[in-house]
Amino acid sequence: MSMDNIILEVKDLAVKFKMNEGDVYAVNGVNYILPEGKSIGIVGESGCGKTVSSYALNRLLPNYANLSGQILFKERDGSITDIVKLKPEGKEIRRIRGKDISMIFQEPMTSLSPVHTICNQISEAMILFQGMTKKQARNRSIELLKLVGIPHAERRVDEYPFQFSGGMRQRAMIAMALARNPRVLIADEPTTALDVTLQAQVLGLIQDMQNEFNLSLILITHDLGVVAHMVDYIYIMYFGRIVESGPVLEIFDNPYHPYTKGLLKSIPKLRGKRGEKVSSIPGTVPSAYYEPKGCVFAARCSHAMDKCVEKSPEEICISAEHKVSCYLYSGEEEEKNAADAG
Ligand SMILES: Nc1ncnc2c1ncn2[C@@H]1O[C@H](COP(=O)(O)OP(=O)(O)OP(=O)(O)O)[C@@H](O)[C@H]1O
Ligand SMILES: [Mg+2]
Numbered sequence: 057m058s059m060d061n062i063i064l065e066v067k068d069l070a071v072k073f074k075m076n077e078g079d080v081y082a083v084n085g086v087n088y089i090l091p092e093g094k095s096i097g098i099v100g101e102s103g104c105g106k107t108v109s110s111y112a113l114n115r116l117l118p119n120y121a122n123l124s125g126q127i128l129f130k131e132r133d134g135s136i137t138d139i140v141k142l143k144p145e146g147k148e149i150r151r152i153r154g155k156d157i158s159m160i161f162q163e164p165m166t167s168l169s170p171v172h173t174i175c176n177q178i179s180e181a182m183i184l185f186q187g188m189t190k191k192q193a194r195n196r197s198i199e200l201l202k203l204v205g206i207p208h209a210e211r212r213v214d215e216y217p218f219q220f221s222g223g224m225r226q227r228a229m230i231a232m233a234l235a236r237n238p239r240v241l242i243a244d245e246p247t248t249a250l251d252v253t254l255q256a257q258v259l260g261l262i263q264d265m266q267n268e269f270n271l272s273l274i275l276i277t278h279d280l281g282v283v284a285h286m287v288d289y290i291y292i293m294y295f296g297r298i299v300e301s302g303p304v305l306e307i308f309d310n311p312y313h314p315y316t317k318g319l320l321k322s323i324p325k326l327r328g329k330r331g332e333k334v335s336s337i338p339g340t341v342p343s344a345y346y347e348p349k350g351c352v353f354a355a356r357c358s359h360a361m362d363k364c365v366e367k368s369p370e371e372i373c374i375s376a377e378h379k380v381s382c383y384l385y386s387g388e389e390e391e392k393n394a395a396d397a398g
Contacts, residue, residue: 064127064157066128067125068085068125069126074120086296086297091272093270095286096274097277105295109293112140113127115142155237158242159244160226160241160246162246174213178201197235212224222250223250226258230261238271242276284308295352301379314357314384338356342355
């Protein structure tokens, strides 16, 4: 298989948690492609499997998670590694985590260690994977903190995470991710904990870093408004599946899936008419204890038909790169197929 210009391809990825109460179907067959040096946004509401599917890329799932599908990663030498096939705590995956695929986690306070200084945490991967001395790693840590806009970096590098504000912790996490010289950066809701002004700054910073280091970026968010100016392609995720995907402008100008349309309507309009109400999609993401049968969105969809709950719709190509999984658009095809057959 050829992966020219593609650094990561996720195929039919599924994650099921084996719990005492039953299985949790967190990710139910996700497909996406990350072109080298480009950025994709994975967008969907809370609980739809964004974090779990991205943890899978680094095999950061607990041992009661059942992982299937393929995660094809193109190594520096051009060879392809299927991350799903690697041993969970083996050398290979630790190497990939240490210098290829870095993550900015959703909750900085739970992923930064409270008992180690910022310096130690940024330095760790550089000492382990780049053979730097402690002193070299410290100097590079200071450089990186300056790069992400931490004032008085020479002094603050020796502080602990609790001494940093929320925005600074987020920046320290970005510095930590960059210290690995990664080729793929996953940013999981990197700005949810921040106020609006800081959000814009941190997103701008991630974008600058992407350009500067030629990173391939996966940006995860529940807010379509956030990704609009940040990514090349959007993948709309619902209940562990991608329901629509395509180039960012096509998705914004010409959304097909009822869920995508709902998400677009729920973006707060800054310059909208005064008093204009932001609509939200009625209902919530279903309990992940049920194995989805049929279209994952059917229960909340105002257009749902009988077949929607029976069998999951095939993916249809709207244009070369714009795809949707929805029966509303498969009718013509069926008729055409019938006509062709008859
Ligand atoms: N370790 C776990 N054990 C069992 N179930 C889990 C675990 N982690 C996540 N889940 C479940 O998997 C589903 C997907 O969760 P995930 O954290 O990926 O959602 P998300 O899209 O990232 O949501 P949010 O926007 O709130 O971050 C949810 O139903 C969640 O409860
Ligand atoms: Mg999440």
